[in-house]
Amino acid sequence: MIRKWNLGLVYLVILVFSLFCFLPFLLVLSSSFTSEESIIAHGYNLIPHVFDTSAYHLLFLDGERILNGYKISIIVTVGGTVASLAVTSLLAYPLALKRLKLRKALNLYTLITILINGGIVPWYIVCVRYLHLQDNLFALIVPYLCQAWNVFLLRSFFQTIPDEISESAKMDGAGEYRIFCTIIAPLAKPALATVGLFIALMYWNDWWLGLTLLNRTELQPLQLLLRTIQSNVQFISTSAQGAEIIRATGGRLPSEGIKMAVCILTIGPIVFVYPFVQRFFIKGLTIGAVKG
Amino acid sequence: MRMKSLLTELYRNKSLYSMTLPGLALIFLFSYLPLFGLLVAFKEFNFRDGIWGSPWIHPFYGNFRFLFSTGSSAMRATFNTLYLNTLFILFGILFQVGIALLFNELAGKYFKKVTQSLMFLPYFISWIVVGVIAYNLFSEDTGVINNTLKSLGASPFHWFTTAWVWPIILVLFSIWKATGYGMVLYLASLTGVDPSYYEAAKIDGATKWQQTRYISLPFLMPTIVTLTLLQVGRIMNADFGMFYAIVGENAAIYRTADVIDTFIFRSLRLNGDIGMASAAGFYQSIISFAIIMLCNKLARRLNEDSSLF
Numbered sequence: 001m002i003r004k005w006n007l008g009l010v011y012l013v014i015l016v017f018s019l020f021c022f023l024p025f026l027l028v029l030s031s032s033f034t035s036e037e038s039i040i041a042h043g044y045n046l047i048p049h050v051f052d053t054s055a056y057h058l059l060f061l062d063g064e065r066i067l068n069g070y071k072i073s074i075i076v077t078v079g080g081t082v083a084s085l086a087v088t089s090l091l092a093y094p095l096a097l098k099r100l101k102l103r104k105a106l107n108l109y110t111l112i113t114i115l116i117n118g119g120i121v122p123w124y125i126v127c128v129r130y131l132h133l134q135d136n137l138f139a140l141i142v143p144y145l146c147q148a149w150n151v152f153l154l155r156s157f158f159q160t161i162p163d164e165i166s167e168s169a170k171m172d173g174a175g176e177y178r179i180f181c182t183i184i185a186p187l188a189k190p191a192l193a194t195v196g197l198f199i200a201l202m203y204w205n206d207w208w209l210g211l212t213l214l215n216r217t218e219l220q221p222l223q224l225l226l227r228t229i230q231s232n233v234q235f236i237s238t239s240a241q242g243a244e245i246i247r248a249t250g251g252r253l254p255s256e257g258i259k260m261a262v263c264i265l266t267i268g269p270i271v272f273v274y275p276f277v278q279r280f281f282i283k284g285l286t287i288g289a290v291k292g
Numbered sequence: 293m294r295m296k297s298l299l300t301e302l303y304r305n306k307s308l309y310s311m312t313l314p315g316l317a318l319i320f321l322f323s324y325l326p327l328f329g330l331l332v333a334f335k336e337f338n339f340r341d342g343i344w345g346s347p348w349i350h351p352f353y354g355n356f357r358f359l360f361s362t363g364s365s366a367m368r369a370t371f372n373t374l375y376l377n378t379l380f381i382l383f384g385i386l387f388q389v390g391i392a393l394l395f396n397e398l399a400g401k402y403f404k405k406v407t408q409s410l411m412f413l414p415y416f417i418s419w420i421v422v423g424v425i426a427y428n429l430f431s432e433d434t435g436v437i438n439n440t441l442k443s444l445g446a447s448p449f450h451w452f453t454t455a456w457v458w459p460i461i462l463v464l465f466s467i468w469k470a471t472g473y474g475m476v477l478y479l480a481s482l483t484g485v486d487p488s489y490y491e492a493a494k495i496d497g498a499t500k501w502q503q504t505r506y507i508s509l510p511f512l513m514p515t516i517v518t519l520t521l522l523q524v525g526r527i528m529n530a531d532f533g534m535f536y537a538i539v540g541e542n543a544a545i546y547r548t549a550d551v552i553d554t555f556i557f558r559s560l561r562l563n564g565d566i567g568m569a570s571a572a573g574f575y576q577s578i579i580s581f582a583i584i585m586l587c588n589k590l591a592r593r594l595n596e597d598s599s600l601f
Binding site: 006007010011013014015017018019020021022024025027028031039040042043044045046087088090091093094095097099100101102106109110113115116117118119120121122123124125126127128129130131142143145146148151175176177180201205206207208211212223224226227230231256259260263266267270271274275278281282285286 | 329337342406415423431556570
């Protein structure tokens with residue numbers, strides 16, 4: 001009897017905690033469907049007093065900036081993921097091969113950077129002064145192309161493929177690049193998908209590169225745009241359609257609802273693909289945890 | 293390895309080594325060059341002359357002078373970084389291990405699937421979005437919490453100008469964001485436990501608590517130690533995204549919520565004080581390095597397998 005009661009308690013704790021994790025999302029969603037007047041009068045609420053889509057309407061009156069943000073984010077995410085996956089796997093594969101004598105030294109060279117780094121000031125100077133990564137799309141992609149942690153994850157996967165496979169292919173006269181492209185990469189497809197998703201999530205969610213390396217607002221990815229909107233009430237009034245929006249709202253700038261609407265547009269794609277990709281992430285994390 | 297055998301090795305596996313070149317070069321540019329760039333802390337840096345060309349500063353500790361003066365915001369930021377990171381680590385372990393242990397007791401397949409998905413979701417969200425959520429919750433006039441307070445007849449609370457509440461709020465957000473992610477790691481170690489241990493314990497009359505205490509926890513210990521040491525190694529590095537998105541430029545709560553990384557960022561990008569920023573960064577890197585070495589030593593002593601490198 002007591003045991004059953006205890007188990008019920010365990011279910012309750014898990015249920016409450018998972019609601020604690022989820023409620024903020026609902027809150028933002030419902031706030032984005034609340035009219036500006038209602039937000040001013042009653043504040044944000046879990047259940048909107050009156051269902052209202054004006055925040056989204058207004059957002060699309062000024063849709064150019066949002067669409068541009070989407071465009072930048074998509075370009076950076078797709079381009080970055082493809083390039084990063086190529087660079088990362090090409091580095092990780094040789095590091096997993098026992099027949100490579102310098103493997104240990106190169107592993108150390110790569111992995112030590114997870115723990116030790118120079119901090120943001122020298123990094124910023126190197127990017128801006130020496131690599132000219134400023135105010136261009138490359139600045140949003142190149143600095144993250146080769147992350148030691150991803151190399152480490154992929155290397156762990158590659159290590160599970162027996163060396164004999166590539167060795168026998170080599171015996172038959174295949175070049176290393178051909179072996180990698182036609183034998184190893186297809187075998188490692190699930191691993192590449194997992195790490196690819198990690199990389200894609202990193203690029204989609206990133207705003208640090210934009211924050212430090214961009215001055216031109218037209219290159220702002222979606223995340224940074226959200227930040228701009230959140231901290232800057234002037235967003236609407238400086239836009240080309242500002243006058244029209246002010247007229248449409250009777251003189252009051254709808255800033256509160258719009259923040260939430262942009263927030264929903266930013267996390268929308270993630271929540272949408274989340275059910276399909278979640279298990280890949282779980283797999284990737286547990287492989288990485290074999291030896292942290 | 294001697295020079296000649298090194299060259300033969302490079303020649304024999306030249307295509308394999310050529311594969312690694314782009315990656316190695318990128319790591320060199322973005323991780324090793326900045327390490328060398330720490331020199332900037334001892335220079336009067338200007339962009340025209342670059343890292344090498346800029347003149348050395350006289351006296352050599354010139355950039356550090358303001359950093360260590362009493363009551364400086366750098367010292368306050370250092371304290372906050374260590375204090376808040378310690379709280380994040382402690383509460384992180386508590387919730388991640390605790391929830392994983394409870395979750396492991398559950399049976400319903402769909403219940404487990406749904407709750408785990410909900411708990412894991414915050415991991416996928418950027419801190420910018422979390423910043424918007426924080427605003428939605430704590431905003432003075434429109435925030436949900438003040439609304440609730442008002443509807444209960446209480447007077448609204450000035451969240452964004454009251455410094456002492458922020459450590460609590462930040463800890464809550466760190467729990468919110470990291471528990472689902474950490475839980476995955478601990479659950480993986482728990483599924484590795486041979487069920488016959490529990491069966492044997494049950495036959496001997498062990499309670500659920502005793503099984504957890506004497507079987508599950510010891511099995512989780514290596515994972516706990518490794519993950520904690522990794523975090524302790526980065527204890528001087530605050531999560532910039534978290535603080536920049538939630539605290540931002542709200543100076544009213546800097547007393548409890550300004551950290552080294554936001555301090556450096558402000559000096560670098562807003563005040564343009566590269567000397568001060570680089571000095572703070574240098575000092576952060578040196579202490580970090582010492583802590584990592586210490587952690588690794590400690591890990592090796594505790595358990596050969598938990599050492600970081």
